[in-house]
Amino acid sequence: MNEKILYNIIDSELLDSHPDEWGVRVHSVNPQSMGFATTLTPAVISQAVDNNIDLLVTHHDAWEFMLEERHACIELLAQYHISHIWCHAPLDAVDFGTASALLTTIGCKIIQTIAKRDGRIGELPERLHLSEVIKLLSGQLSESPCRVYDVNRLVARIACITGAGTKIDYLSEALNYGIDLYVTGETNLYLLEYAGFRNVSVLIYSHNYTEILGTQNLSHKVADQLGIKKISRHDRTVNDIHARIMMHFKVFVHHALRRIFSNRRAAENVGSGRKT
Numbered sequence: 001m002n003e004k005i006l007y008n009i010i011d012s013e014l015l016d017s018h019p020d021e022w023g024v025r026v027h028s029v030n031p032q033s034m035g036f037a038t039t040l041t042p043a044v045i046s047q048a049v050d051n052n053i054d055l056l057v058t059h060h061d062a063w064e065f066m067l068e069e070r071h072a073c074i075e076l077l078a079q080y081h082i083s084h085i086w087c088h089a090p091l092d093a094v095d096f097g098t099a100s101a102l103l104t105t106i107g108c109k110i111i112q113t114i115a116k117r118d119g120r121i122g123e124l125p126e127r128l129h130l131s132e133v134i135k136l137l138s139g140q141l142s143e144s145p146c147r148v149y150d151v152n153r154l155v156a157r158i159a160c161i162t163g164a165g166t167k168i169d170y171l172s173e174a175l176n177y178g179i180d181l182y183v184t185g186e187t188n189l190y191l192l193e194y195a196g197f198r199n200v201s202v203l204i205y206s207h208n209y210t211e212i213l214g215t216q217n218l219s220h221k222v223a224d225q226l227g228i229k230k231i232s233r234h235d236r237t238v239n240d241i242h243a244r245i246m247m248h249f250k251v252f253v254h255h256a257l258r259r260i261f262s263n264r265r266a267a268e269n270v271g272s273g274r275k276t
Helices: 014-016 042-050 068-079 088-093 098-104 130-141 168-177 188-198 212-226 240-270
Strands: 021-023 033-039 056-058 082-085 109-114 119-128 147-149 155-161 181-184 201-204 231-232
Touching: 014 088, 014 098, 021 088, 033 212, 042 056, 042 068, 056 212, 082 212, 088 098, 088 212, 098 109, 098 119, 098 130, 098 155, 098 212, 109 155, 109 168, 119 130, 130 155, 130 181, 130 201, 130 212, 147 188, 155 168, 155 188, 168 188, 188 201, 212 231
Parallel strands: 033 056, 033 231, 056 082, 155 181, 181 201
Antiparallel strands: 021 082, 109 119, 119 155, 147 201
16 A cells, blocks of 8 residues: 555546545555445544454544644554544535435435535435435435425435535535535535525535545445455444543553653763763
8 A cells, every 4th residue: 555546546637636635544455354434433433443443444534623633533544553634625526425325325316516525416216305305315424414405395405515515605506406405514504594595405414424425435445446355334422421531541651651751761861971
C-alpha cells in the first residue's frame, strides 16, 4: 500500500483539483483487514483496535477544527499501526459515491447530478407513499429519520445531498427537476421553511449515516486493490462513552509516560554534562 492508492480508484483530475479533501496515512504497509466509517474518531479507532483492523477507510478526516481530538486520532493511528485512507469531496462527486450510493440502494435510477457534483437526483421504479420510502431508507441506513416534513404527495423523484445539504440553493436547484422529496443529513430552520414554501417533502437523517454507503463502496474498491478479504463497518457511536473515555485515557497515559521519560533523560544528560 502506498500514498497514491486512490489514483487507482478515482480520476486523477478530480483528486488533483481537491488536494486538501483526501489523504492517506501509511502505518501498515501490507494491511490484512479493513474497517470503514464515515468519520474518524477515537471511538472508531477503538473499535478498529478491538477488531484487529490495520486499515481504516473514512469519508471524513479528523478535521483541524476538532482540535485535540484530531491530535488524539493521529497519534492513536500511529500508536496502533493502523493506516488510514480518507476521501471527502472526491467521494461525493464520483458515480459510486455518497449520494449515488444512497439512492441506488433503494432502487433509484440516477438521472441528474446537482449541487456542484455533491448531490444526485434519482427516480424510483414506481411512485410510493413517503412512509414506504422511509421504510426503504431506514432499512438501509439502520436508523430512523431525525426529521420528517411531509407534504402528503406520492414520491417518484428524489434529490439527495448527503451530509450537510442545508443550502437553500441546492434545494432550489433540485426543484428544477421536478423532485417530490429532498433527502439530506442535516437541517436548519430555513431549509424546512423553504421546503414548505415550495411544497416538497423532506427527510433528514444523520450526517454520518447518509454517507456510510458511499464510504462502504470506497472501502470495497480499496480492498480489491489490496486483496483484503476482511471488511467491517465501524460506526461513529456518539453514545459509546466508555470507548471514548478509555481511548482518551490511553492517550493521556501515553503522553504522561513520554514526558516522564523525556524529563528523566534530560536530567541524566544535565548530570553528565552533556548538552540536551
